[in-house]
Amino acid sequence: MIDSSLRWVDDRLGIAKGGRVFLDKIFPDHWSFMLGEIALYSFVVLLGTGVFLSLYYIPSAHEVIYHGSYLPLNGQKVSEAYSSSVGLSFDVKSGLLMRQAHHWSADIFLGSIAVHMARVFFTGAFRKPREFNWLVGVTMLLLGIVNGFLGYSLPDDLVSGTGIRIAYSIIESIPLVGSYLGFFLFGGNYPGNGVIIPRFFIIHVLIIPVIIGGLLAAHLGLLVKQKHTQFKGPGKTEHNVVGSPMFPTFIAKTTGYLFMITAVTFLLAGFAQINPIWQFGQYEPYQISYAVQPDWYMGWLDGALRIMPSWEWVGWGHTWPLEVFLPAVLFPGIIFNIFFVWPFYEARHTKDLAYHNLLDRPRDRPKRTGAGAMMLMLMFMVFAASSTDVMANFFQIELNYVLWFFRIAVPVIPIITYFVTVKICEEMRAAEGIGKRKRANVVLRSETGEYSTIESDARPGDGHEELEAVPVPTFIDMVPEELATGPGIRRVMR
Amino acid sequence: MSDESLKAPTLSKVSVEDPHLQPYAKNPGRVEAASAALMVLGFLGFIGFGITYWISDQTQWEAATLGGGMLALGAGLIAWGKYLMAQGPFVEERHEFHSTEEERDAMSAAIVERGGMVVQRRKVLFGLFGLGATTLGVVLIFPLVRSLGPKPGRDLFATNWKNNSQLVTSTGRAVRASDLEAGGVLTVFPKGFEGSSPDQTILIRLAQLGPDDPPLQLDPPGRTEWGVQGYVAFSKMCTHLGCPVGLYQERTQQLVCPCHQSIFNVKSGCIPEFGPAPRPLPQLPLKVDNAGYLRSQGGYNQAVGPGFWERP
């Protein structure tokens, strides 16, 4: 039946040859190549839960009286956005599960992009011919961060509303056009004429997801066309790919992974509370809570804003709010520009214009690994700086000291990290037998009492024997030659 | 079996006994049993979710059944794929990424020669079309950007505080001079504009002074007259990023912005002593009217809130 259906479709679309090539596609099996799938499947979960939420959420700043199940809010004037978000959490069946799954999934989505990006960077997978894919990926990271911010701002609660105020002020700080951009986007002086909520909504559910979807298709398409990279190893060259075929092995594993990613997301969604907006209340621009931070992927901007000294400059008839513009506009701009140009910068710097389908071990490229470690440490330090008040409270240190610590640590520690990382890489490269499982030393004693050592044998299961790689077979002879038919003999096939 | 157009080397036939097609597991029967058990668990989990949804809509049970079921089903499928399917390894050749020199030349020529032919002959048309397209691109930006909202104008400079504006709370209650204790703090607005963001003002009573007592000395010079009976008032909008500066430390007489911990010295005109805020919080001059209500002597003498380009 499959055969005839296939022929029916092929008569019309001619897919047989291309389809077979696709099913035979080889995916290398290394575990670190699966990190991008966490992001991919988190995106799927985001779309699914997002569609659910969009059927209940009302993107309006219009004021209504709350009359839902959460009693402390009863009778209070709130926006429809807030009311519908609380309603999702209390009065829609499985609404809270979906809302929390959506939020956890966003955190995991961006976390997995970060991890996946680190893997690609440290193994040099962005080199020729894959620079396009790197650019596409970095763009998706940027869009993902923006969409996350827009998404958690939709419920119009006290905590996220504070973030919107800060975003407005950051836009305002842009020289020349800042005040105009702010007024245009918000429909007036903050908080604007209420139009910001529906605008955030349509950007969050339509404009950015469509762009990410298109970029994702490009990302995967490039991956299929250029084939995946692989680590060096026996039988692996610049001109082949060794691993498992798309059908059925990879599809089985990746579908299983989809289930597990969804599972982890939903388990978190039910057991770890996230963004309990009913405890925060409706946003009012003259109210504030202490210990407010943005979601983790925006935390690096918050940290940069906190440690920046108050260097506002007034001159040439204008105010240059550098204490805002530098950490919140220029700094992320520089960081993302570094991300975007890195493949081209590295190619020029190393004068390496060759194709690369085999990956580096990070230790084999100490400077690149050091640079990556430095960037990660910078991001981490500036992210940690966003919780200065929580840290001062937790560790019982004065707030001023914590802040000064970060003012110094944020520039200094990444630089130290670079040198330490380069040194570690060089030492690892020089060490014998690095990365291989150590063999025990067997101590022998000769008859005359001398001790000597020899290395023990490899343990069973060590250095798992690998078969030589062969092309994916087109046809499988299901009948083993030995089994002949005959009376009384039943052919069993596994 | 094989079509002549499909080259023979790309098709292969392999016996089912081939070691590459054998499962990875040394004991496939056991793995299959484990995988089956997991999938049954998954099935039961999903049934459980269905039941939970209809009976109780309890978030934790929903997550445990749905998530647990998916975890089990996924693990079972992964076990099948990893341990029970053909272990491989399989190899695939990579094609050259780039086209041949001939094809590259041909492509180049297609654009340069054919295109060049057209453009060379009709330079004027080409130029005019380019002009039209560019102009279209530019003017289309206008509705995209300008229609979004109003121009700032003087909006960022003016608040609704004027001479004689009555101080009211967020619920509209008028504030009397006798209302606050020493060390008390209150968020106020000009009457008629309760809840208005640019008008938000924080009222602090630094000392319990009567109408006949000497006024509290304030810095900078000239500000003593802006306080009355121990009261001072400042814009609640932080000059860093606009967060409401609602945190008042009574002992140290400091306002702390909760967002990024800028610290303002209240007796000295809210000069920022620490943190990223660049300018003092603008101060609102106060007075008491004949009926004992607090009023402003005038508006703020500068733009409130964070810095922006047009701010002098």
Added chain:
Amino acid sequence: MATGMGRRFRSRYAVLAGLLASVGIFGLMAFAPSAAQADSTTTTISTAAPNPYGSAAAPSQSVPTTTTTLATSSGPSDYGTVSVILPESFIAPGQALFDASCASCHGNDASGTARAPNLQGLGAGTVDFWVSTGRMPLADSSVQPAEKPPRFNRTETLEIAAFVQSQTPGIGVPVPAVNLSNANLEMGGSLFTLNCAACHTITGAGDALAGGAYAPSLHLATPTQIIEAIRSGPANMPRFGPGNITDAEAHDIAAYVAGPIQHPNDRGGFGLGGIGPVGEGFVGLLLGVGLLMLVAFWIGDRT
């Protein structure tokens, strides 16, 4: 699982899984789950006011709860209608306790010394707050006094308060008579957000202030202590008199703290400490991404 993986499978997974599990559990513990996961859509507040006179240690004499206004002279404005008049018989034992535990720093008549401030005029309610939260008696005055198990029982606390009040009769914050049965939770929430959240955070978790001070967590405060703190403004806390927050409003805030703050509706699961995205990021990255990386480690090859 497959025996083909053998020992390598188990040992590598054990270490990694154990590491992740312990970090994850530490993270969850460090951010202290704030309440039970019980799915309650209604927040319950005790309609009967907790008896401030204690049920275990009954006072030696019955303490009348007369509704009366305190006499005011040139002092602050009317404190409202419902407060507790402590009986005269409390003053003598109060003095004895005061001499033993407080006079060395505050002076025999509570007028203060170089070591400690003047307590005269602060009122019984102020003293009740400091002593019943265990902040006083204080061992080290160089840091902000922290909440600890109180040294004195309820009767003794009120006796000390009565003594200090007797130095300046009628002046200062009285001990409130707390009755939350008519409290409006919604109003309490609005007032809490406007006046209290900026220091104590919207979930009442508390946080560090400037210069080594901090706003404490509200999770152990009784309604009586809450109203006393609102009125007396301890340490760096501003003082909210009846002209700012009326008696009824103070009761509303106390009810809101006793209810949704101290027993938050955490129907979404573990509260993760109620400090917001910091804890959530921790869990999402370590548990979420971390667990999934472990799974990838299982699925894929290691070479």
